Amino acid sequence: MMRRRRFVIQARPHRVAARHYRRYVMLWLSTPLGAAVHAAFVPLLAGLDLPRLAAAHAAGAAAWALAFVANHRGRHTLAAALAGLDAAAQALLADLWLGPAAGFHYYLWPVACLAVLAPRMRPRFSAPFGLGLLGLFTALELAPGGPPSPLAAPWPTALAALNIGLSAAGLVMLGLVVRSVNESQERNLTEQATRDALTGLYNRHFATDFLRQLGERNRRTGEASTLALGDLDHFKAINDRHGHDVGDDCLIAVAERLQAHFRASDCLCRWGGEEFLIVLPGTTPAEARSVLERFAAALRGTPDVAGTPIRLTMSFGATLLAPGEAVERALERADRLLYRAKALGRDRIVGDDAP
């Protein structure tokens, strides 16, 4: 099966706290863009014989480049302040020197949004700040007259089109980044709530929910499924001999092998401690047994765990979850069968057909 690659915006550097990730990503994307836009304006404005404005944009490119570095070093507030102040100052300077007809004040829109979304400011400060910038925009937009433009037609209109287009693109980009970061944070939270932190397998909470839904589906479709409860053999002795960290490596190794042997549609769960629950929907115990045997043989044949020579074996109790049967009853039966597998000498699979 082809796995769809997920676009990762930007990995979080170690200096950036997890709770500042959204702020970091927004600045990581917007600061180089801002620097590039400023840099592109320098030759354009110089060519239009506007050396003061060209110099202001060169300084602006440097300010946004500095903001990029500050952001990367975890100084998000400084980065946002540098970028925001520069954009507001440039908009005012350009409007002052070229008149509002050139549309530089449109950059106040993305800056206002960045101020509301990104900086560490509390909403009670950032909201009036953002609204203030938009008030400034409105004043510049509606101001009668303004200084006469030194540019001949059609340059003011062409510049206004460029500035409005770039400001709109900035707004859309901000929206997309916020949405994408929110979705990725939501995914992470869901993963954390459903996965076991050590092994990455599903946790008991998720498996219980999965079983409840499977039980309801089986009742409707008449389909049978198999539950297998597995337990590492003599795990206490492994912990005692090699230490708890090696014990943890063993649990991770079991999880990796489980994931390699079972289908993506099977539910692989760390049920607790060194106990694992495998749920195989639409699979009979006979079919499940052959996969479990292949898995158990692979585990038994592994000579070492993370470089420590350890032979791992597991005992299993495997039972049918019949259509309409209460999941709790099937779980109790799997537990009894597992107990029997341990009593019979471990490293084996005991199913419903056991004498």
Ligand SMILES: Nc1nc2c(ncn2[C@@H]2O[C@H](COP(=O)(O)OP(=O)(O)OP(=O)(O)O)[C@@H](O)[C@H]2O)c(=O)[nH]1
């Ligand atoms: N390293 C590590 N050990 C754990 C973890 N959870 C449970 N254990 C250990 O697993 C061991 C389980 O011991 P027992 O229940 O006696 O089982 P066992 O030694 O595997 O014996 P049998 O199941 O009868 O073969 C205990 O020593 C627990 O401390 C964990 O997350 N990491």
